Amino acid sequence: MNDPALDGIIDFHAHAFPDALAERAIAHLEKEGNAKAFLDGKVSSLLASMDSAGIERAVVCSIATKPDQFAPILKWSREIASQRIVPLPSVHPKGPDPVGKAQLVAQAGLPGIKLHPYYQDFELDDPTLFHFFRALEQMGLLVVCHTGFDFAFPRDRRADPVRIVRLLDKFPNLKFVATHTGAWDDWDEVERHLLGKPIYMEISMSLEQLGPQRGREFLTAHPPEYILFGTDSPWTSQAETLRLARALELGSERERRLFWENPRALLGSQPRQVR
Numbered sequence: 357m358n359d360p361a362l363d364g365i366i367d368f369h370a371h372a373f374p375d376a377l378a379e380r381a382i383a384h385l386e387k388e389g390n391a392k393a394f395l396d397g398k399v400s401s402l403l404a405s406m407d408s409a410g411i412e413r414a415v416v417c418s419i420a421t422k423p424d425q426f427a428p429i430l431k432w433s434r435e436i437a438s439q440r441i442v443p444l445p446s447v448h449p450k451g452p453d454p455v456g457k458a459q460l461v462a463q464a465g466l467p468g469i470k471l472h473p474y475y476q477d478f479e480l481d482d483p484t485l486f487h488f489f490r491a492l493e494q495m496g497l498l499v500v501c502h503t504g505f506d507f508a509f510p511r512d513r514r515a516d517p518v519r520i521v522r523l524l525d526k527f528p529n530l531k532f533v534a535t536h537t538g539a540w541d542d543w544d545e546v547e548r549h550l551l552g553k554p555i556y557m558e559i560s561m562s563l564e565q566l567g568p569q570r571g572r573e574f575l576t577a578h579p580p581e582y583i584l585f586g587t588d589s590p591w592t593s594q595a596e597t598l599r600l601a602r603a604l605e606l607g608s609e610r611e612r613r614l615f616w617e618n619p620r621a622l623l624g625s626q627p628r629q630v631r
């Protein structure tokens with residue numbers, strides 16, 4: 357870590373669970389997604405992985421698969437928030453009072469929320485959710501959203517590039533982050549509708565599929581201030597995702613933006629204090 361340009365790497369997309377639930381949650385998700393986790397799902401294991409990969413901070417995304425999971429997730433998020441862990445709780449957009457819940461997140465001093473259109477059963481540009489997105493935009497809360505297909509679900513287009521563009525045309529000031537380089541496993545549509553636009557894209561789970569050449573093309577075609585490093589740990593190895601990103605040889609300017617400057621600017625330069 358002698359290169360100051362690579363100091364302070366931020367992983368914008370990771371997952372962890374409360375210690376008491378981690379083992380069960382990982383086993384369930386492994387079965388559901390037919391995937392193997394690289395870590396046991398505990399925050400302590402994520403921190404150890406960050407230490408060995410040379411990652412300073414991680415954004416820990418929770419997913420409320422049912423509306424009543426909001427309160428326990430918010431409580432736990434406040435507990436784990438630290439200099440190195442930035443938790444994003446989750447509001448179920450179709451549950452009762454999603455705007456009020458988003459306000460509680462903002463009041464807790466947390467920077468935003470995570471949404472998942474498959475686990476939460478919605479389509480990204482559904483007009484019945486516009487009041488919710490309008491409130492998120494007004495509050496300035498960050499929205500990290502699963503985008504593209506999901507290997508655990510049928511290939512319905514719930515959060516594809518066309519829907520992303522429709523949503524952001526409607527709410528241009530929404531701090532929206534599309535995960536998985538725009539839309540997981542929907543690369544031609546990413547190329548057609550997202551690349552080159554001022555839309556934040558986090559890169560987890562994509563370089564493995566895109567390969568080095570197309571991965572490099574995508575990340576150099578996109579505006580440098582809108583790319584964010586992420587791993588989706590524990591579903592990938594943080595060290596391996598970092599290696600794949602570095603192997604693209606994006607150049608020090610773009611790497612600095614990807615690994616550090618853009619995520620830091622989005623999160624605020626100081627980790628938020630939790631009240």
Ligand SMILES: [Zn+2]
Nearest residue numbers: 369371417588
């Ligand atoms: Zn994820």
